[in-house]
Amino acid sequence: MQFSKWHGAGNDFVIVNGFKEKVAGLDLAAAGRLVCDRHFGVGADGLVFVLPSDSADFRMQIINSDGSEAEMCGNATRCVARYLYEQGLTDKTKVTLETLAGPIRPELVFTDGKVSGVRVDMGKPRFKRGEIPMSGPAEDGAVNVPVTVDGRTYYGIGVNMGNPHFVIFLDEDVRKVELPVTGPKIETDALFPRKTNVEFANVLSRGELRMRVWERGAGVTLACGTGTCATVVAGALSGRCDRTAQVHLDGGDLTIEWAEDDRVFMTGPAVEVFRGEFLLRI
Numbered sequence: 001m002q003f004s005k006w007h008g009a010g011n012d013f014v015i016v017n018g019f020k021e022k023v024a025g026l027d028l029a030a031a032g033r034l035v036c037d038r039h040f041g042v043g044a045d046g047l048v049f050v051l052p053s054d055s056a057d058f059r060m061q062i063i064n065s066d067g068s069e070a071e072m073c074g075n076a077t078r079c080v081a082r083y084l085y086e087q088g089l090t091d092k093t094k095v096t097l098e099t100l101a102g103p104i105r106p107e108l109v110f111t112d113g114k115v116s117g118v119r120v121d122m123g124k125p126r127f128k129r130g131e132i133p134m135s136g137p138a139e140d141g142a143v144n145v146p147v148t149v150d151g152r153t154y155y156g157i158g159v160n161m162g163n164p165h166f167v168i169f170l171d172e173d174v175r176k177v178e179l180p181v182t183g184p185k186i187e188t189d190a191l192f193p194r195k196t197n198v199e200f201a202n203v204l205s206r207g208e209l210r211m212r213v214w215e216r217g218a219g220v221t222l223a224c225g226t227g228t229c230a231t232v233v234a235g236a237l238s239g240r241c242d243r244t245a246q247v248h249l250d251g252g253d254l255t256i257e258w259a260e261d262d263r264v265f266m267t268g269p270a271v272e273v274f275r276g277e278f279l280l281r282i
C-alpha cells in the first residue's frame with residue numbers, strides 16, 4: 001500500500017490515496033493499529049484515507065492508532081488539503097472534505113508563491129452535554145465539571161469540535177502534568193459515553209496559551225487541532241482569553257480564531273516527511 005507520511009505541528013499521519021489503493025473490505029481497525037505502530041509499522045498518530053465523496057470534493061476517513069475511527073481531525077485536515085493539491089488530485093486551493101463530523105473546509109495559505117500553511121474552517125463548537133457527549137441533562141452545558149483522578153479533582157469544560165474534548169485550565173505549568181497517568185483515566189471516565197480527548201492548558205496572556213493533550217484513541221500527541229480549537233473556545237467562553245489566540249503545543253504553534261459568526265478557524269503547518277510502500281499483511 002503506497003502512502004505518504006505527514007505531520008501537522010508534530011501530530012503525524014499516514015495518508016493513503018483511496019482512489020488508487022484497495023480500501024474496500026480492509027479491516028480498518030487492524031490496519032490502523034498496524035500501520036500506526038511505531039515498531040511493527042510505519043508509526044503515526046493516525047491512518048488517514050482520502051476517498052471519493054458524493055457530497056463534497058473528497059471524503060476523509062481517520063483511524064486512530066488504537067484502531068478506533070474519529071469523527072474529525074484538525075491537523076490531518078491541513079495535511080490532506082496540501083496532499084491533495086501537491087499530488088495533483090485537485091487544482092483547488094480550497095476544498096470541502098466530507099467527514100463523520102460534517103463538511104470541513106481547508107484552504108491553502110501561500111507566501112511568496114509557496115504553500116506556507118493551511119487555514120481550516122472547523123465549523124461551530126457544540127456545548128450541550130447531549131452534543132459533546134457527556135452524561136447529564138442533554139440540554140445542559142458542561143462548564144467547570146469536576147473529575148477526580150488519584151485523589152485530585154480537576155475542573156474542565158466540555159466542548160465538541162466534531163469530536164469530544166474536555167479542557168482543563170491549570171495555574172501550574174502543564175508541562176508537568178503526567179499525561180500518560182492522568183489522561184487515560186479522564187478519557188475513559190463514565191462522564192464521557194464516547195470517551196474524550198483531554199486538554200490541559202495554561203493561559204500565558206489574553207492572546208497566548210500553552211496546551212498539552214491526551215488524545216482519545218491515540219494517547220499523548222504533540223498537537224491536536226480540534227483540541228486546540230476546543231481550548232481557545234473554552235478559554236474565551238470562561239473569560240480566560242480572547243476569541244483569537246496563538247497556542248503553543250509540544251510540536252509547534254497553531255492560531256485559532258472563534259469568529260463572531262460562531263465558526264472556528266485554525267491556521268497551522270502541514271509538512272510531508274516521506275513517501276513509501278507498506279506491505280500490509282492482515
Ligand SMILES: N[C@H](CCC[C@H](N)C(=O)O)C(=O)O
Nearest residue numbers: 070073074075163224225226
Ligand atoms: N484522536 C482524536 C482524533 C484526532 C484529533 C486530533 N489529532 C486533531 O488534530 O484534531 C479523536 O479520537 O477524537
